[in-house]
Amino acid sequence: MTQGKKIAAAVVGATGYAGAELVRILWDHPQVELKAVTSRQYAGQAIAQVFPAFQGVVPLVCEEFNAQSIGERADVVFLALPHKLPMAIAPQLEGTNTRIVDLSADFRFNDQAAYEAVYQPHTSPELMKKSVYGLCELYRKEIAQAFIIGNPGCYPTCSLLPLAPFIQQGVISTRGIVIDAKSGASGAGRGLSLTTHYCELTEGFSAYKVAAHRHCPEMEEILSREAGRDVKITFAPHLVPMSRGMLATSYSMLEKDLDTPAALEILREFYKDAEFVKICPDNALPRTSHVRGTNYVHIAARVDEHANRLILVSVIDNLVKGAAGQAVQNMNIMFGLAEGAGLNAAPYPV
Template identity: 55%
Template sequence: MIRVAVIGATGYAGAELVRILSSHPQVRMTMLTSRQYAGQLFSDVFPPFYKRIDLPLENYDVKKIVAEADLVFMALPHQLPMNMVPELLEGGCRVVDLSADFRFSDPVEYETFYETHRAPELCGESVYGLSEFFKEDISGARLVGNPGCYPTCILLPLLPLVQKQWVDLSHVVCDAKSGVSGAGRGVSLATHYCEIAQGFKAYKVGAHRHRPEIASIIEGVAEQRPAITFVPHLVPTIRGMLATSYLKLKENRTEAEIRECLQQAYKDRPFVRILPEGRFPDLSFVRGTNYCDIALRLDPETGVLILVSAIDNLVKGASGQAIQNMNIMWKLDETMGLDILPPVI
């Protein structure tokens, strides 16, 4: 049985971790922390879990965590985990961090887009937790940097083609849409109901921090820095993410060849579904699940390859993938605790 602590259990990602972990047959949650709600029960903050998850919310206490947990999920904003993770590792815990603090192997690259890194010595040790591509490294890791939601959605369809060196990386265009939960649980005018309902807008155009994360991982696979245009959009839905990427191929390939490449890459990976010809992803098909649905179309007039992918930003884009990484770290079946189907309506 894996003893698990969730740090930041009352944010959206933290609450999803608790929800999914509660049904995991090999997990016992030993500690949930929340600075804002310390002293209350988890079910006081989230009434749907009454008489299901009545665990107390506690203040962060590294000594208690080290004594009671084998694995720690860090579900905190950027810049906070880097201050806590060194002590947790020294105490013998393994860590999956859902923030960006340990997604970059080079701390200088992190500092270019975020702030000064206060545990730079751990960046080179941390393993990027894109479960389908770095499984072997994840299995032996002490520290996993869980990917961002946009990078997960965009990289999964791209990387098999990048590995085969089929993609012209001189200009890749990624257009993505996310539900409002991606902004977190904190109150903000930008995500106020009256501000987003019946609206649809681009944000952080050309300046989103997930662009360098996407570029860094592609560079590590291709040994070439890609030029990526990335434009995220906010759609008036609670959860879900859909990305459409446009790219040129180095050589002429048929749509059948490209589909076969993706199918072979993911034939043994249970959470990536290559959709049949003519069917394209829909947020409702992946809502509440750990699936990534992928479809493609090769434009016969322009030669542009169009890749469409969809995930639930809170599950495969955050907490579900974190649990998938935990399963890999403990040599469990990747699907354990994650075999969830979406509601029909």
């Protein structure tokens, strides 16, 4: 990267929530020039027509995706598409000069069978093997060298960051981990459904895909890697009547003697250089609104001594640290920029 020259970026699938959030972040990124946004559904329309918040601010017009054209114009391409499309598109971009951050599941797995068990046959298995799992705080080195990043799912991001230090250090058992996670409705995207119809969701908290969500094997792959042996978890996601925000509560059996202050200390030490991870004070617990619109993760820990369990509570904004923000964080690492570039605006107090 020549000093001073801006990174040329493109967002493929810019009119979903994650795509539009990428547009917001990249538009303001001091070292990025957003060259192109694509949308099949809205090709030819101004992005500000699709998202009126951008009115008079972001003058870009949605174009049809064309691998050749995008590849030539962009140093980095963000794929914000439903899974299955990226595995077809990524190989087309491989020949060009660009690098890729894929926000779908297609390049999150290294284990092809695990992917295929819950998604579909993978048509770019070689690329899959080269891909790096973009959980920035854990895999910075690999990310820096990667051609293609599999940007983590929102649930895995929120759940794995608190668990990682404890599973790595053998503080908790690899058996019996329960993750009870709760997400705002933007995680379900901009596509219409009765589930996210206003009248059905307001006052309507619910569980869904209990023990059947595709993020479960994604988490198990990473936890097993960190533990050095096979980890099985139980995972139940829930839908919260709110727009942005995700909270994960995990329950693990303690293998070592530990109290709450010691658990917090492990987190503080592990994340002392991670600018987006904040460990809550002893007397505080995270709230999704505290990270709304930001790339931050807030984590708390409690030891339930009477049942010998470690309880971890963490929050993220599912569209930022859980999607677009982490994608840009990955780009920052890939291109040798400051990790927080374009991502560290002061948070909204309320």
